[in-house]
Amino acid sequence: MGFKIEDMRKKATPKIATLIKDGVIKKEDALDWLRTIHEIRFFEEKVFDLLGQNIIKGASHLYAGEEAVATGAMAAIEKGDVIGSTHRGHGHCGAVGNKYAQTEEERQTHWNRMMAELMGKETGYCKGRGGSMHIADVDKCHNIGSTGIVGGNQPTAVGAALAEKYKKTGKVVLSFFGDGSTNTGTFHESMNMASTIDVPLVAIVENNLYGMSVPFFASEVKGAGRASNVEDIAQRAAAYDVPAMIVDGQDVVAVFIAIREAAEYARKNNKMMMVEAKCYRWYGHSRSDPRAYRTKEEEAKWREKDPITVLSDKLLAEKLATEEDLRAIRDKAEKTIEDSTQFGIDSAWPDPAELANDVYVEESYPQSLIEAEKKSAVKALEATDAFEAALKTIEGKSKKEITEKSKAKIKDEYGVNVLMMKEVIAEAQAEEMRRDKNVIIEGEDVGLYGGAYGATKGLVDEFGTDRVIDTAISEAAIVGSAVGAAIRGLRPIAELMYVDFITIAMDQLMHNGAFNRYMFGGHAKVPMVVRSEGGVGRCIAAHHSKSLEPWLMNIPGLYVVMPSTPYDAKGLLKAAIRSDNPVVFIEHKATYGQMGAVPTDEYIIPLGVADIKRQGKDATIVTYSRQTMFALQAAKELAEKYGIDAEVIDLRTLKPLDIDTVARSVRKTGRLITVCESFVMCGSGAEINRRLFEYKYEDGRTGFDYLDAAPLNLGAADVPPPMSEPLELASIPSVEKIVAAVRSLV
Amino acid sequence: MAKEVKLPQLGQTMEEGTIVNILIKEGDEVKKGDVLFEIETDKATLEMESPAEGFVKKILVSADETIPVGQLMVILGEKDEQLSPEHSASVSAGGEKPAETAAASAESVDAKVVKLPQLGQTMEEGTIVNILIKNDDKVAKGDVIFEVETDKATLEMESPAEGWVKKILVSEGETIPVNVPVLVLAGKDDQLPQSFIDSLVGTEAAPTPVEKAPAEKTAAPKPSSVETKPAPVTAGRIFASPRAKMVAQELGIDLSRVQPSNGLRIVEADVRAATAGGVAIGQATAPAALPQMPEPAYKLGQKVPLSKFQKITAQKMLQSKNQIPCFYLTVKVDATEMVKLRTNLNQTGSVKIAFNDFIIRAIGLGLKQFPEMTGQFKDDHIQLAEEIKIGLAISVGDELVAPLVGNADKENLIQVAQTSKAVIARAKDGKLGIEDIEGGCITVSSLGGFGIDSFIPIVVPGQTTILGVGKITDTCVPIDGNIMIRKLMDMTLSIDHKVANGANAAIFLDYVKKLLENPQALL
Known part of the structure; x- marks a missing residue:
């Protein structure tokens, strides 16, 4: 009708x-x-x-x-x-x-x-x-x-x-x-x-x-x-x-x-x-x-x-x-x-001691899982390094042939696959959809198109249009409907093509998605994932290039995840889908083609656990998402050229923030450099600093006590990310900038 | 059953309302929801509806009146109901009147409430260090009644009025905010009601309606500016990272002995390097290492020939001891500011200024103020000097000479420094003229450079006094209850008692000391 x-x-x-x-x-x-x-x-x-x-x-x-x-x-x-x-x-x-x-x-x-x-x-x-x-x-x-x-x-x-x-x-x-x-x-x-x-x-x-x-x-x-x-x-x-x-x-x-x-x-x-x-x-x-x-x-x-x-x-x-x-x-x-x-x-007032109850559904992971994951993370990193080395040594007629040969070599030696970021994102979603019928996907171009960045490719073929739903360009409705579906028992994944578009969906994400549980006295849960991508790297200017994670970190009730490698992306996305809390999962637009080793067996990475991607003793670089790769390169250069041994921590999850790992590292090095692509003002780096300063060690000292130099925060310049490539690159941290920053502190 | 209608809160921010219109009169019958009043709030004019039905027994407000939320406005009742006594009471009271204030009872005895004044722009509270009065004391306006420690200094608080102390409202050691009553003064035989005293205790900074005294009476007494102690300064701050401090503490390293390798602040590596170099607290407090000494110049039993100058010195000293009955006065000068000023001047100025120049200039001004300290005993009178010339004891080779620096009373510090430099140069060149050695009234002798803390010098015959100056030493000094590190310098003045008595000399010496402690005055 x-x-x-x-x-x-x-x-x-x-x-x-x-x-x-x-x-x-x-x-x-x-x-x-x-x-x-x-x-x-x-x-x-x-x-x-x-x-x-x-x-x-x-x-x-x-x-x-x-x-x-x-x-x-x-x-x-x-x-x-x-x-x-x-x-x-x-x-x-x-x-x-x-x-x-x-x-x-x-x-x-x-x-x-x-x-x-x-x-x-x-x-x-x-x-x-x-x-x-x-x-x-x-x-x-x-x-x-x-x-x-x-x-x-x-x-x-x-x-x-x-x-x-x-x-x-x-x-x-x-x-x-x-x-x-x-x-x-x-x-x-x-x-x-x-x-x-x-x-x-x-x-x-x-x-x-x-x-x-x-x-x-x-x-x-x-x-x-x-x-x-x-x-x-x-x-x-x-x-x-x-x-x-x-x-x-x-x-x-x-x-x-x-x-x-x-x-x-x-x-x-x-x-x-x-x-x-x-x-x-x-x-x-x-x-x-x-x-x-x-x-x-x-x-x-x-x-x-x-x-x-x-x-x-x-x-x-x-x-x-x-x-x-x-x-x-x-x-x-x-x-x-x-x-x-x-x-x-006649009724009693709520107890102020319970002020912070019910913001999140409590989530915990067995320590054995966390330990096992750390080992597999190290192995994935090694295998990825070996893959990159293989690309340089193995000969072949074409790039494709070299890649395939290298992949086979790694599979042989390490028993892991080498996959692109976009492939593992699709794979993680597919695995979870097979495991749990309540997982659905909705968003713009997630169906036949396979996602603007190919991260839902092939899913509509396997799961049909009931579960992979192409919607109109209506960001508020995409996120808001995911909230409603989550409250009613589904585990929706809402894809926003660019994190910049989250501005249109912010009311839905914050007031309904993040706050509902608390505001309903803990009587609701909102197990949803908003998947999106962010960062600069494709010269598409300020409406398509921002890193808005500090906005999201600022919202009680949300979790924020930003992976740097295919290995992390897969395990974290699966954990995010299984989480009973609303999670914003932001991929970096420059990483979709990045290749990395991924275990063949099923695994998840606990939310809120950082990964030490490189051990070091002279300075602690805390980063996440694509900047992790820059930081690792910088660390290599620092070691080779300047004899500085930097530790690189990939936070992986910004909220909950694994400050324990950061604090343990700073206790060792005495120096903290945060590196991210969000605007430096009120940015994630500033928040990491705050948390470190206030961190209490078991010896009664604080993070402040263990610092040997004022921390440095590298972030995006306080300008709308410009389109022009030289300007775009100038607006964010680079390998050179990280090297210079660390050298200035050590 | 009577029902009270009170002003409701007609909006979240509403605190009071103005009655714009009264739409009922006594005796009216009203229903629930009937509009009783039009009320103007902070946001809008709203209709206030009756929360109940009944007959208007009494209207307790009038048009244009502004009343707080919750105030009783109307009493409703049954048609023929008589209001109960408590309602009648509230009617006659016309709502709640503020309780009798202490003001009234205070006025009857003309009490003056003295409050803690703001003794400085940033002062928010003060600690009563000393109470200098007691109950029933008579105080005059300007009498010091308390010593108050503020955020800046310990100051004397003067009474803003005269009267008899009726009640001291604070105790020693108590810290109270500005404007809180500290004392009540009244007439000799006035009795203050306890309720009035009670009303003052714990009074916050808000002005009491009681206050009768005009504003200027309670104005903050001015702390005497001349006598103000020099503002405490923290000793030279050591910049070190929190981690460096932690490691230094753990290793027992004295950070003042660690050099920052980056020139900005000491970091952990600097501390660890210092450990390797052997700097530790234990050693920091140990005496300095023994200097390398040359072979002794003389042998025991040797006859040392007298030089001409030593012969003269011996004669003069004997003469002094025979003819000049001395007494000795010692003061400690806080030289912190002088040291700072000298450092600053020498960083920028072309003439290098010595500590002796400060002292000579200070003595010059002191003698100008107290010329009696230049006198010579002449049987029937004391002859004061024609001009002020100050000797400066220096060694030239083996010889002790004390060439004179003139005009220290007239010329500024820089000029004095130039003069003394020229005189010293002449002495070293053996070109001292008669005018450089004749006619001095005082000599300055400094042995600080030899590590001497203090000593008693002997007056040069023909002069009135001699000042022995010791070395400048970092010393812990209690200032305003804090231990501060200050640079102290001992000065001992030997005085010819024939010419000056103890009090004269003491005033003179104290004046010189104050000039040195306020070295800007020497410029």
């Missing part, structure tokens, strides 16, 4: 009694809807009151007035269906929690935990890490949470839907978002992605007519601006050629009917549908909003369509309840919220 708009407001909404008669709902369901609406309303009123008393601090985006949308939608879906929420999410969380509460006690507990979360208490859903804008019961309610960034949760919902489809769960995803978010880039990226990769998604626009103070389309107040030239957001579905509905968001029955239809469509067809619910918030955007942008008359008009009134009137008119029944429902709801308030007040 392509684009069409069905305006449900023009159709007669079925009577509740009819729904009961048809067996769609039971009478108790309808009464419970009213109770839920009341509970949300009391909750929001209480929150407003508590904010005024400063018992609740922080944000206050209240859902009062819009309760019918959440209540109707949650009633319409199946248990196990997934929801994605917004910064105005108390209603979604409240209604979906009621859906899963089996007993009165569970229902009370649900509201207790909501109120406690808003108060920032340990008993809250997210242990007080998220609060109002990030409240979600991820575990039980299949709620992939809410975000504080307008439009921020749309890509995540698309990814969740992708996971449900891939795993054939038969579940759909309800993605709630407001009218304001439909003018963000993520809206377009997400709707386009959902409609092109065909996922079971119901996109529910809660159009409450104002994005903070700016009317979506129009306001009677003079001077008010406008966010859109189109009154009905449903019209935007035309851009994606998907069906849409418009529904009266004040009428829970109408919402129920519409969402039920939309969810069934999505479920049956693995496709998306858009539902625009016209609604109104009673309060301002937040506490300090004087609501100058809308008239009192308009507010009064909408108040007549209060979801409580609308449903109560129906129940009375259809004689499904008496005034007394209704009052009883209202009183019960009020008591629930009063009790939850008391629960929140």
